[in-house]
Structure formats: structure tokens, C-alpha cells
Amino acid sequence: MLMRVLDEALKLVEPTKEEREKVDKIAELAFNLVKDASKEFKEIKEIVFGGSYAKDTWISNDVDIDIFAKVDVNTDNERFEYIGRNLGLLALKDYKPYLKYAQHPYVEAIIEGIKINVVPCYDVKQGEWKSAADRSIYHTQFINDNFDEEKRREVRLLKRFMKTINVYGAEISVNGFSGYVCEVLILKYNTFINTLNNAKDFKEKTVISIYNYDKSLLDLFDTPIIIIDPIDNKRNLGAAISSNSLARFILASRKFIDNPSIKFFKQLSINPNRDLRKQVLVIKFSYRDRSDDIVWGEAKRSLRAITKQLQLHDFKVIRSACHVDIDNTVILFAILLEELIISKYYIREGPKIFAKDNSNKFLAANKDAEMIWLDDDRLKALKIREYNNTEEFLKMLLKEKLEQSGIAKGLIDDIRKGFVIYRDNFEERLINEIVDHITGTDELYL
Amino acid sequence: MLMRVLDEALKLVEPTKEEREKVDKIAELAFNLVKDASKEFKEIKEIVFGGSYAKDTWISNDVDIDIFAKVDVNTDNERFEYIGRNLGLLALKDYKPYLKYAQHPYVEAIIEGIKINVVPCYDVKQGEWKSAADRSIYHTQFINDNFDEEKRREVRLLKRFMKTINVYGAEISVNGFSGYVCEVLILKYNTFINTLNNAKDFKEKTVISIYNYDKSLLDLFDTPIIIIDPIDNKRNLGAAISSNSLARFILASRKFIDNPSIKFFKQLSINPNRDLRKQVLVIKFSYRDRSDDIVWGEAKRSLRAITKQLQLHDFKVIRSACHVDIDNTVILFAILLEELIISKYYIREGPKIFAKDNSNKFLAANKDAEMIWLDDDRLKALKIREYNNTEEFLKMLLKEKLEQSGIAKGLIDDIRKGFVIYRDNFEERLINEIVDHITGTDELYL
Incomplete structure (x- = not known):
């Protein structure tokens, strides 16, 4: 049963020969464009592929092509950012390039449906990191030195599994397992199924390391799971993983081991409870476009603050969730309450x-x-009580107590410009989705 | 101001010459009847007056005449109770006598509006108590040996004050201060006003004793206030006083000292909050006639059990009260809830x-x-939740879970015969009174 499922899953995740050819062609095209453009910037020492494309750990129908520009270590931050913005805009000018923001700005464009990232990093020695992207080059090197075809296959299975259960990606919106973490797990446990077999028994504060590590460093790492970066043992790759993502991965591992199913590589259903909709409120407002990670961080912090304020006023919050919709620059907070009206x-x-x-x-x-x-x-x-109606309380909080509410500073102006509270009326697609999410039981739990 | 109030109060509590003459006449009549009848019982050694009449500490318009029959110490319990029942029935046969039950049965009758109690006790030496009534003789003796007219006046003020604030009487229905406790307090503090001046500063577990006492005995007395009986230092007169009665007395003492008013000797008003009636349920049922103290004890215990069951099922009880109506042999439980319907x-x-x-x-x-x-x-x-409607939960509890509910065994059969739950409809006088009580703020707190 397990073997049949894994065989079927492999067909889903392994790129076909045709797909590889297409992706390679686009990668080569983009690479040459960036290489040509790089001649305009004397600080750029080399152009290299990075990420899953460079490591050949990308999943069928799901590839980004990362192109790194290695910049001379003596370049100052301003110039470094200038290169980050302008290299990609110049190189991909024929493909509607646009700016993105992580620690530093970089450029994205889409060629024939495939996303191209042009990212600057410093050309540093191992350990002498100057920007967040600098390690990537060494990660690529490390994985390519240690991976064979078999491990690449196993990583593809693990990544797809992580995606299906919504814990893939280190970005703040997911707070999950990065591609590199998946690769490190496969190096540690060799196979997909062995990774799950270990994960199902993870205890709190499990430490995962490929090499021996300095145990005195562990005190620095106060996270639900600790994963030591093999190329930098002062770095905890687990820092990005929330306890919820870890918990979902552990639970999913148990479920899959007990009952292997191809669903874990396709989609898990969610079963929303329609009765609970009566007790949901959704707050919606627009935000000024900024770095996704920053907005997601602010949104999550703000939702925690709102939930806290509700609880302080005796409103019983069962569950809450936020969503940052990048396309429409809209933020949603959904809150499921035990009751919308509490005792007077x-x-x-x-x-x-x-x-x-x-x-x-x-x-x-x-x-x-x-x-x-x-x-x-x-x-x-x-x-x-001054307030016994949740909706009225929220309106007051978001109008009169906005500054004192604990809502992230970065969102206060956005909320002041206006917000809408939805109740009972959840037809809008985005709203419907988040309401289904907080009133739903994931197939994972059944 | 204080002097004027106390002067006015004295006029209310001191019997007039005419009243004394009437009461003395009836007391003499009853005494002679009991004395004559006692000749039928060879175990009876002596007939004596007891209680506030014997001590001349009774309040105008509010006197019971207690007549004690001292029975030979060698009389067995059965015969003792036989005398308790039959002496009074025989003596007062022309005045519709009826049986009452305390530790032992005794007889009550009413002559010209004045209640006569004919009570048996053992003719024991001090300290060799055989029945609960035996100490009374010695209490009477002790007070008469130590009281003068002035103290009698002060005790009358204190008793009336205690009555007005509903903490007078050691019976379980009140759990308050007995007449004898009032007398002991006046012996300790000399005057009414000095008693209140001390009471306003009572701490938890204040010890009151007229004589020196054996401090090692205090460990036996785990009550909110400890009052050592001057004729028996092993006995804590405070055992009958609930923390609520003590607290009311302390609060009333502060209020009166701060703002003396004749109201404290007449009546304090209660200010019921009509809005709260929506959240009240009243349970009513009939009980088989038994000793008042026993039924009150069962009622109070049962109400505590019901309240506990409600809380265990997340119903939020704000206040509750019970009432045992002796005339109609009816028990009422009134419960004020934060909400009658809680979250599903x-x-x-x-x-x-x-x-x-x-x-x-x-x-x-x-x-x-x-x-x-x-x-x-x-x-x-x-x-x-299995139950989110308080009324439905109570119906279930009193029908299906009666035995496991913690309700006093003595009331289970009574409740099984039937009960009514009132909601919104509180016109019936008894029900209206108890609802006003649990939704009301006493003048004492304002």
C-alpha cells in the first residue's frame, strides 16, 4: 500500500523530460539576460543559479528560477540595494519585471508562466555573512555535494507533503519548513518515509543536526524544534517554524504512516461547520503595498492584539485567523466566538x-x-458591562482605541482609513475561504 | 444625634408598665398550669422560667415565655421525650397546644397572642450536660447574677438591632446571634454602642471571652468568630453564626456608627432591581412537616448542591437563596443567573x-x-453542551439525577412528588419576596 502510494506520488512530483527541457530553456534564457545586464554593474563578480532549480530539487509544475548576483563584499548597502533593484529590472525589462522586498529589494518576473527571481547577495566566505541571501550559495553547494538522485526524489516527496498540509515555506505567512529544511531532513533521515517515522515521535524541543554540534549553543534556541544549519552551526533553521506548523507536520506524519494515501500529495479536504458561521466576525481593510513578510508579520501581531483585547473584555474567542491578500492588498481578520453577544x-x-x-x-x-x-x-x-456586543466592541476598538489596542503601528493608518466588519454575509470569495478555514475541521484530524 | 436615636430606640424596645403586667399575668397563668400538670410526672423535679422572660431581656411586643421542666438526671431518653411531648400538651390543653421539634420534642401554644414554650431539660450540675436545653437554666442564672437594669436596656437595643438587620437567632434559618450571645456581648462591652464600636473592627476569627480562657481550646473552634460561653469554656457560641451573619453585623455596625438612624431599630429597606428578574428561576415544592431546623438545614444544603451542579455545567450563578415556609410547608429555591441560556x-x-x-x-x-x-x-x-438552558437543566437534575445531585436525602422524596419552576411569573407573595431579596440591594450597603 505504502509503496503504491509513493510510486503514484513520485509521478506527481518528478518533472518529466519535456518539463525539464522547457524549464532549462527558460532558465538559460533568463540567466543569459541577467549575465548580460550584470556587465553594467562593476561590483557584480558572478551570476549563479540558486534555490531548488540549482539543487534540482524542484517539484513538477512548481518551480521558481532563482538567479543570484554575487556582489563584491566591499560594496556599501545603498549600492547593494541599487543593484538589487536595477539588475533585474534591466535584465528582464521585456517581461514586466516588478520589485519585491525581503531583507533587501529584488526583482521578479514571469516568463512563460515560470517565476524568475533575480536576487543580489554578497560574495562572502563561509560564515562571514553580510546579507540574508549570502548563505544560499553555500546551501546550494552543500546540497549538491551531498545529494544523489535518490535523495532528490525523497526531498520532492517531502516538499509536496509539506505543501499539501500547508506547512511548506519559511515566510511569515506560513511559518513552516523551507525547501532547505526539507533537504536537511532528508540528509538526516535518508528517506521521506523515515523522516515521517521520526517526526511522528518528535518531542518538544527535538534537536536535529547532521553533524555534531556545540550543545552550549542550544540555550540560544528557544523554539519548538531546533534544526542546526549544517553550514553554520550558530543558526537554527527551526526558528522560522511555528509550533502550529510543527504540530501539523507531526500529526500528518502519524496519519500518513497509519494510513498512507495519495491525498497527502494532492489535497486534503476541509469540512466547515455551517452552524458556526453565525458566530464569526470578519474584519477587512486595505493596506499600502509593502514587503509581504512585513505585512504578514504586522497582520499576525495585530490579530493577536485584537484577540487579547476581546478576551480582556470577556468575549470568548474560539479561533481566529488572518489572511493577507497580496493581489488585492487586503487584510482579513476572522474571529470565531463562543457567542457574539455576552451577558450584560x-x-x-x-x-x-x-x-x-x-x-x-x-x-x-x-x-x-x-x-x-x-x-x-x-x-x-x-x-x-460597557460592551457586551462583540461587533460594537470591535468597532469601538478599531476607531477610538486604535493606538492603545496593540495593533501593529504599520497598520494603524490603514485601519484608520476604513474597515468593514462582516457578519452572516460571507459570500465574497476571500471571506468565504477564511470563514471556512476557522469553522472547519481539516481532514488531517479525522 | 446618637443620643436622640438611642432614646427613641429605647422607647421602641422597653416594655411599658401595662405590657409587663399583661405578660406577667399570662406567664403566671401558664406557669401554674405547667406546675399542676407536672405532678403527673414523678421525674419532674422543678418548673422554672427560662429564656428572655426569666432574664427580663425581652423586647416590647416581642416576647416568648419559656417554661422549663427540670427532669431527674436518671430518666432515660424515651421517657424524657415522653415528658417533653405530654407535659405541655396536658398543661396547655385548653390553648390548642402543638408539638415542635428541636433536639427533643417540646410543646408550644399561644395564649392571648403570646407564645408559650414548654421545654424539658435535665436537672444536671453545671458542665454535666445531657440535653441541649440543660445549659439554659445556667445561662439564665448567670445573666441574672451579672445584669443590672442598665445592661438589660443595652441588650434590648442590641437584640432589636440584630433583628432589623436579619441576624438575630441561632436557628439554622438565620445562623445568627442568639439572645444569649447578645447578652454575653453586652457583658463583654458594657453598652450597645460600645459593642458596635468593637464589632466594626472585628477581624477574621476574633475571639470574645468574658473570662480568661484556655487558648489551646481555640484550635477546636474553626468558625468566623469565636465566642466562649462563660458558663462552659469548651463551648463556642460563635459556632451557630454564619460568616454572612457576622459580616452583616460588622457592616451594620460601621453604618450605624457613621450615621446613627432609628431605621436600624425599625426596618431597613431593600431596593430590588427589576431588570434582574429576567434572569431568576425559582423552584418550589412542598415538604413533609418536620423540625424547622432539620428542614432548613436540608434546604440550605440542597441549594448549595444545586448551585454547584449549575456551576459544574458552566451556568453562572450570581446569587441564590432558599426559604422554608413553615406555614405552608413549602420550600423555595431562588437562583439569579448571569444568563438563563448559555452558549451551545x-x-x-x-x-x-x-x-x-x-x-x-x-x-x-x-x-x-x-x-x-x-x-x-x-x-x-x-x-x-448537553444543556445550555438553565431551566431545562434544572428539570433534568430534579427528575433524572435527583439521587446523584447532592440534594439532601430528606428532601428527595418531597421533590420527587413534584416541583414547579417559575420564570418571569413571580406574582405569588412568597415568590415575589424571595426574588426581591436575591435581586435587591439592602439599604445596609448604600
Whole structure:
């Protein structure tokens, strides 16, 4: 059964000869364009392929071509960024190139449906990193030195599995497993199935390392899983992985081992509970276009702040989720609550009657209460909540208390320009999707 | 101001010459009847007055006449109870006498509006108590040996104050301060106002004793206030006083000292909040006539059990109260809730995903849940409550779970015969009163 599933999965993930030929052709075209353009920038020492294309670990129908420009280490940051912006724009000018932002700006374009990334990095020695992209060159080298065809196959299976369960990618929107992490896992555990067999028993703070490592470094790494970068043992590749992504991977590993199915390489269904929709609110607003990672980070932080404010006011949040829609520069916060309207009243606990001064203060301060009484020897007052309607509370929070709400500074102006709260009316496609998500049980759990 | 209030209060509590004459006449009549009848019981050694009449500490318009029959110490319990029943029935046969039950049965009758109690006790030496009534003789003696007219006046003020704030009486229905406790307090603090001046600063576990006492005995007394009986230092008169009664007395003492008012000797108003009535349920049922103290004890215990069951099922009880109506042999439980209908859903917290066996068990056990998801690395399931309607829950509890509910055994048969739950419809006088009580703020707190 397992073998049959893996055979079928391999057919899905392995590029065909025809696909390879097409991708190679486009890669060569883009590479030459970048190489030509690079002559305009004297600081550029070399143009190289990077990422999964360079490592030949890309998945069928799912490839980006990363082209790295190695820039002289003595180039200052301003010039480095100038090259990052202009090399790609110049090289791919015939393909509607556009700017993207990570730690530094870079350029993206699409040629015949395939995404090309033109990324600057410093031409540094191993360990002397200057920009976040500098390690990539060494990762590529390391994997190519250690991978054979078999490992490439196993990595393709693992990556596709990670994608299906929504934990693939180190970007903040996913907080999951990067392609490189998948490759390191296969180096560690040799096969896809052995990786899952290990993952299903992961404990909290499992440490994964290919080489021996300095145990004193572990104290630096306070993450749910620790994965030591084989080319830099001071770097924890697990830092990008959220506990939720790790948990999903562990659970999925158990499910797949117990019951192998091709679904784990295609799509897992989600089963939304229509009854729960009555208790969902969705906040929608537009944001100024900025780096995806920055906006995602702000959105996640802001949702946590909103959830916290709701809880502080006794609204019971069951689940919440955010979505940053890059195409429409729109952010969605979806919140599932135990009830949209909570009790009008709350009990304020006072002191025991023996504490005379505090008792007098409590009585004086609660003259306007709905009721004051002694519960045994403790004073209590029944008060009316300022807010017992979740929607009204959110409107107030996002209007009057925006600055104090804990919402990320970067989004405050965006929200001030306007937001809409949806209730009951979730037809819009993006809204429908996020509502299904927070009211749904993933096939993974069944 | 204080003096004027106390002068006015004294006029309310001091019996007039005319009243004394009437009461003395009836007391003498009853005494002679009991004395004559006692000749039929060779074990009876002496007939004596007891209680507030004997101590001359009774309040105007509010007197019971207690007549004690001192029975030979060698009389067995059966014969003792026989005397308790028959002496009074025989003596007061022309006044519709009826049986009452405390530790032992005794007889009550009403002559010209004044209640006569004919109570048996053993003729014991001090300290060699055989029945609960035996100490009374010595209490009477002790107070008469130590009280003068001034102290009698002060005690009358204190008793009336205690009555007005509903903390007078050691019986279980009140769990308050007995007449004898009031007398001991006046012996300790000399005057009414000095008693209140001390009470306003009572700390938890204040110890009150007229004489020196054996401090090692205090460990036996785990009550909110400890009052050593001057005729028996092994006895804590505070055992009958609930923390609520103590707290009300302390609070009232502060209020009166700060703002003396004749209201504290007449009546304090209660200010019910009509809005809260929507969240009240009242349970009513009849009980088989038994000793008041026993039924009150069962009612209070049962209400605690019902409240506990409600809380265990996430219904939020704000306040509750019971009332035993002696005249109609009816018990009422009134419960004020934060909401009568709570959320349909509740979250069941599961294990962290790392705990493999527990995770698998949790997933298997919650296949029927409304939703299962990973909150960070912890499994959670959303379930439907079996009961989210307080009224329906109570009906179920009092029908299907009566034996397991914690309700006092003595009331289970009564409830099984039938009960009514009232909601919104509280016109019936008794029901209206208890609803006003649990939705009301006492003048004491304002």
C-alpha cells in the first residue's frame, strides 16, 4: 500500500523530460539576460543559479528560477540595494519585471508562466555573512555535494507533503519548513518515509543536526524544534517554524504512516461547520503595498492584539485567523466566538468585610452598581458591562482605541482609513475561504 | 444625634408598665398550669422560667415565655421525650397546644397572642450536660447574677438591632446571634454602642471571652468568630453564626456608627432591581412537616448542591437563596443567573501533539465534535453542551439525577412528588419576596 502510494506520488512530483527541457530553456534564457545586464554593474563578480532549480530539487509544475548576483563584499548597502533593484529590472525589462522586498529589494518576473527571481547577495566566505541571501550559495553547494538522485526524489516527496498540509515555506505567512529544511531532513533521515517515522515521535524541543554540534549553543534556541544549519552551526533553521506548523507536520506524519494515501500529495479536504458561521466576525481593510513578510508579520501581531483585547473584555474567542491578500492588498481578520453577544452583567469582587478601609472604598466606588451584596463575608457588586456586543466592541476598538489596542503601528493608518466588519454575509470569495478555514475541521484530524 | 436615636430606640424596645403586667399575668397563668400538670410526672423535679422572660431581656411586643421542666438526671431518653411531648400538651390543653421539634420534642401554644414554650431539660450540675436545653437554666442564672437594669436596656437595643438587620437567632434559618450571645456581648462591652464600636473592627476569627480562657481550646473552634460561653469554656457560641451573619453585623455596625438612624431599630429597606428578574428561576415544592431546623438545614444544603451542579455545567450563578415556609410547608429555591441560556458550544482542551498516545485517544474520542483543530501545538475540540438552558437543566437534575445531585436525602422524596419552576411569573407573595431579596440591594450597603 505504502509503496503504491509513493510510486503514484513520485509521478506527481518528478518533472518529466519535456518539463525539464522547457524549464532549462527558460532558465538559460533568463540567466543569459541577467549575465548580460550584470556587465553594467562593476561590483557584480558572478551570476549563479540558486534555490531548488540549482539543487534540482524542484517539484513538477512548481518551480521558481532563482538567479543570484554575487556582489563584491566591499560594496556599501545603498549600492547593494541599487543593484538589487536595477539588475533585474534591466535584465528582464521585456517581461514586466516588478520589485519585491525581503531583507533587501529584488526583482521578479514571469516568463512563460515560470517565476524568475533575480536576487543580489554578497560574495562572502563561509560564515562571514553580510546579507540574508549570502548563505544560499553555500546551501546550494552543500546540497549538491551531498545529494544523489535518490535523495532528490525523497526531498520532492517531502516538499509536496509539506505543501499539501500547508506547512511548506519559511515566510511569515506560513511559518513552516523551507525547501532547505526539507533537504536537511532528508540528509538526516535518508528517506521521506523515515523522516515521517521520526517526526511522528518528535518531542518538544527535538534537536536535529547532521553533524555534531556545540550543545552550549542550544540555550540560544528557544523554539519548538531546533534544526542546526549544517553550514553554520550558530543558526537554527527551526526558528522560522511555528509550533502550529510543527504540530501539523507531526500529526500528518502519524496519519500518513497509519494510513498512507495519495491525498497527502494532492489535497486534503476541509469540512466547515455551517452552524458556526453565525458566530464569526470578519474584519477587512486595505493596506499600502509593502514587503509581504512585513505585512504578514504586522497582520499576525495585530490579530493577536485584537484577540487579547476581546478576551480582556470577556468575549470568548474560539479561533481566529488572518489572511493577507497580496493581489488585492487586503487584510482579513476572522474571529470565531463562543457567542457574539455576552451577558450584560459582570460581577465585581470586593474585599472581605473585615478589611474596613477597602470595604468602605468598595461600597463608595460601587454606588451606581446594579446590586451590591455580601456573598458570605465578601462584598460583591453587579455591574453593567460597557460592551457586551462583540461587533460594537470591535468597532469601538478599531476607531477610538486604535493606538492603545496593540495593533501593529504599520497598520494603524490603514485601519484608520476604513474597515468593514462582516457578519452572516460571507459570500465574497476571500471571506468565504477564511470563514471556512476557522469553522472547519481539516481532514488531517479525522 | 446618637443620643436622640438611642432614646427613641429605647422607647421602641422597653416594655411599658401595662405590657409587663399583661405578660406577667399570662406567664403566671401558664406557669401554674405547667406546675399542676407536672405532678403527673414523678421525674419532674422543678418548673422554672427560662429564656428572655426569666432574664427580663425581652423586647416590647416581642416576647416568648419559656417554661422549663427540670427532669431527674436518671430518666432515660424515651421517657424524657415522653415528658417533653405530654407535659405541655396536658398543661396547655385548653390553648390548642402543638408539638415542635428541636433536639427533643417540646410543646408550644399561644395564649392571648403570646407564645408559650414548654421545654424539658435535665436537672444536671453545671458542665454535666445531657440535653441541649440543660445549659439554659445556667445561662439564665448567670445573666441574672451579672445584669443590672442598665445592661438589660443595652441588650434590648442590641437584640432589636440584630433583628432589623436579619441576624438575630441561632436557628439554622438565620445562623445568627442568639439572645444569649447578645447578652454575653453586652457583658463583654458594657453598652450597645460600645459593642458596635468593637464589632466594626472585628477581624477574621476574633475571639470574645468574658473570662480568661484556655487558648489551646481555640484550635477546636474553626468558625468566623469565636465566642466562649462563660458558663462552659469548651463551648463556642460563635459556632451557630454564619460568616454572612457576622459580616452583616460588622457592616451594620460601621453604618450605624457613621450615621446613627432609628431605621436600624425599625426596618431597613431593600431596593430590588427589576431588570434582574429576567434572569431568576425559582423552584418550589412542598415538604413533609418536620423540625424547622432539620428542614432548613436540608434546604440550605440542597441549594448549595444545586448551585454547584449549575456551576459544574458552566451556568453562572450570581446569587441564590432558599426559604422554608413553615406555614405552608413549602420550600423555595431562588437562583439569579448571569444568563438563563448559555452558549451551545464548549471547548474541550486536548493534549499537546507531542503526547502521541493521548493525542490519538483525543482524536478518536472526539470524532463527533463540531470541530477539531490545533491551537498552536495543542489539540482542541468544539463540542455541543448537553444543556445550555438553565431551566431545562434544572428539570433534568430534579427528575433524572435527583439521587446523584447532592440534594439532601430528606428532601428527595418531597421533590420527587413534584416541583414547579417559575420564570418571569413571580406574582405569588412568597415568590415575589424571595426574588426581591436575591435581586435587591439592602439599604445596609448604600
